Amino acid sequence: MLEAAYNLFVKILSLSAMASVLALLILATRFLFKNRLKPTWTYLLWIPLIVRLAVPWTPESAFSIFNLFPLETESAQTFYIPSAQPDVGPVSGMNIQEVDSTKVAEITGTGTSKQAERPDSMTPVTQGIYDPFETSNTGWTPMHLLVLIWLSGAVVMISLSVREQLRFTARVRREPEIRSADILWLFETCQREMKVRRPVKLVETKQTAVPTLLGVMRPKLLLPTSMLHTLEANELRHIFLHELAHVKRRDISLNLLTGLLLALHWFNPLLWYAVSQMKRDQEVACDALALKHLASGHHKDYARTLLKLLETLTDPIRVAGAAGISSSKKEMKRRITMITRHKKITAQNTVLGLTVIMVLSGCTLTGAKLSSTSAPEKSVVIPSASQTKDSTAIDPKGTLLAEKNGITVTAKPTAEHALLHEVTVDVRGEVNRTFLWNAGEDETRPPSIEEADLNGDGTKEIFIRITTGTGTGLSMSEIHVLQPVTLEELVVEDPVKTLNRRVKSSITHRNNHTYVSAELDGKHLTKVYDYTEGAWGEKIGFGAVVSYELDGDRIVARLAGAASISEFPLEVIVVYGKELTIESVQMYYGSFISPPLSEQDIKSLLEKKLTASGWTFGKKGDQYTINFMDPPNGVGEGLSYKINPLTGTVHDTTSGSPVRSLVNREAIDLWDISNGTEYKKELYKLLQPIFDTEGFEPIDEDWISGFIGDGYLFSNVRQGSRELTIKVDVFTGQWEEIADPYK
Structure with a gap:
């Protein structure tokens, strides 16, 4: 068994060394031809590397680069021991020389007379052939340990990859398929355009932050839940075309093969780097x-869609059997540049790409010619005529982004930075000023221009909101407040820095669960996830998803709190005062719909869960109501419920007991439970994760002390040495300490 492992290990070392040479050549070729090879051909450069790693045998060739420095090992080897004695027994502590199989005839004297002339000190070993796994009295040889280390590393790498793949697939398996006729029609249209005949399922999920293609035999396209509610049809089309490109090119199969090969060559850092570059080229292709x-x-428009999806990412998806619109922020500029300069592939591009790949393959997918004593001739590829860089004429006045009440906003791209623009604000031809802002030229989301007295000085300031991109489907924007006479930009307090300082939070992992706890001004939010994999932070972070709006003369900002690149357990609404500083903040449960819920939001959500008739909708105080006209069993009055717009919790009008959540799709539905004991049991299940996270222990035998009337219940608990009363929304994990209502 160990001998077989040794032979495999030797071959892996040989292949790894040859693949390293090829990887360096590919990286050099990418650099030399970066402005001349089209993305498709740049990606195809990596195919010879996969072949080199996967195929252990190569034909001999005088053209092979390995004639210069042979790296291959022969499978048939004979080991010799320098000795003056004809009979050799077991050997230890001796200098052992290895002679390849082409020298056997020379040593044994079975060849020509010239071959028979050999040093007398070289005696062939017959019964005492050297075994690299022969143990001495002291135990295993270093070769034993080296092979076992390599084999253990490969097994661990493969096991971790398979485990991650199975866990991710299992989580996704529970997610629902998309049934929207409009989305399905758009996807089928894209399939026909791309000529993709393989069936691909569309799945709505919260397991990933970006669109992701999963699976080889039965591929699924995973779309984040929030994206379905915010992206427009043309943006979804861009996503579908990109993911179908992965299907058409069979990238997932190639990624799985690459992952397996990389596990066998886990010790080679150059190959890890090469594969990471290959996957970047895959996305660009x-x-x-x-x-x-x-x-x-x-x-x-396609480039803007990419920016929206990539701005919040910190790390690509780590599942070998998946492919998504993922990239590091360092790669964003390269991809955007390619998109803006994209042209159809010409015959010249094709010839150049084929030539480069044929030369690379010819000199690296062949082995050294063992009988040859002369070095192979060097082949030099002469580059064609110098490339003329594309240049786009830019209007010196810039592109008009928005206009309202005589105020115009125009923008020109800067040569120094791909994202920053020279933005000129002109007020009715009387005054203008140019700023260096992040401003995309998105016709579908032009800048918003408003005039409002934001700082209470009696003069209406100019409020400009510019959409800069989105992450996980939620619009990101920046705001600029200008003094109307001089166009001086006023300082607005940064909500990101403020919330990162004021929100106290923790993220811990235990028992295959992730526990998230956050507190803002005495209001708490607790959430538990049933997995620990992923790029989790140590605490909640803000800055990935920020949007602004104007409510009368006040600025309102909404910020999503991120626990990982795909999980946003909370949202904070920030209201500004007249000093353009933050006046109030309110924390809410992070959901697919922004809090607090409007009347239209609640009606729309109820219509999806209830029958079309038999109930009425209204409002009473700060709560919304549902009244069923038909009483149960035909006796008495119909049932009546209220909805708390701050939490999205539906609760009984009479008792205040919570029965359903409109915002937490994963929460247990208590709507149809009529048995009191069973209802309390389910409430305990909802309370348990909150108690586990915060270290609460119920003081009374009954965890639930009563219901407050707005969907919250209250409980007397002990936290360490403290005894306190808390009110809790069981569906969203929002809670706070209160005075005991009975005292």
Whole structure:
């Protein structure tokens, strides 16, 4: 068994060394031809590397680069021991020389007379052939340990990859398929355009922050829940075209093979780097294939869609059997540049790409010619005529982004920075000023221009909101407040820095669960996830998703709190005062719909859960009401419920007991439970994660001391040495300490 492992290990070392040479050549080629090879051909450069790693045998060739420095090992080897004695027994502590199989005839004297002339000191070992796994009296040899270390590393790498794949697949398996006729029609249209005949399921999920293709035999396209409610049809089309490009190119199969090969070569850092570059080229190649199916006028729209999806990412998806629109922020500029310069592939591009790949394959997918004593001739590829860089004429006045009440906003891209623009604000031709702002030229989301007295000085300031991108489907924007006479920009307190300082939070992992606890001004939110995998932070962070709006003369900001790149357990609404500083903050449960819920939000959600008739909707105080006209069993009055717009919890009008959540789709539904004992049992299940996270212990035998009347219940608990009363929304995990209502 160990001998077989040793032979495999030797071959792996040989292949790894040859693949390292090829990887360096590919990286050098990418650098030399970076402005001349199209993305498709740049990606195809990596195919010879996969072949080199996967195929252990190569034909001999005088053209092979390995004639210069042979790295291959022969499978048939004979080991010799320098000795003056004809009979050799077991050997230890001796200098052992290895002679390849082409020298056997020379040593044994079975070849020509010239071959028979050999040093007398070289005696062939017959009964005493050297075994690299022969143990001495002291135990295992270093070769034993080296092989076992390699084998253990490979097994661990493969096991972790399979475990992660199975866990992710299991979580996704529970997610619902998308049934929207409009989305399905759009996806089928994209399939026909891309000529993808394989069936691909559309699945709505919260397990990933970006659209992700999963699976080889029965692929699924995973779409984040929030994205379905916010992205427009043209943006979904961009996503579909990109993901179908992965299907068409069979990238997932290649990624799985690459992952397996990388597990066998886990000790080689150069190959890890090469594969990471290959996957970046894979994404760019899919962008190029998607752009082939878009009119040139829509290429910038595609780039904006990418920016929206990539701005919040800190790390790509780590599942070998998946492919998504993922990239590091360092790669964003390269991808955007490719998109803006995209042109159709010409015959010249094809010839150049084929030539480069054939030369690389010819000199690296062949082995050294063992009988040859002369070095192979060097082949030099002469580059074609110098490339003329594309240049786009830019209007010196800039592009008009928005206009309202005589105020115009125009923008010109800067040569120094891909995202920053020179933005000029002109007020009715009387005064203008140019700023260096992050401003995308998105016709579908132009800047918003408003005039309002934001600082209470009696003069209406100019309020400009510019959409800069989105993350996980939620619009991100920046605001600028200008003094109307001088256009001086006023300082607005940064909500990101403020919330990162004021929100106290923790993220811990135990028993295969992740526990998130957050507190803001005495209001708490607790959430428990049933998995620990992923790029979790140590605490809640803000800054990935920020949006602004104007409510009368006040600025309102909404910020999502991120626990990981895909989980946003809470949202904070920030209201500004007249000093343009933060006046109030309110923390809410993070959901697919922004809090607090409006009347239209609640009606829409109820219509999806209830029958079309038999109930009425209204409002009483700060709560909304549902009244069922038909009483149960035909006796008495119909049932009546209230909805708390701050939590989205539906509760009984009479008792105040919670029965259903409109915002937490994963919560237990208590709507149809009529048995009091069973109802209390389910409430305990909802309370348990909160108690576990916060270290609460119920003081009384009955955890629930009563219901407050707005969907909250209250409980007397002990936390360490403290005894306190808390009111809790069991569906969203929002809670706070209160005075005992009975005292």
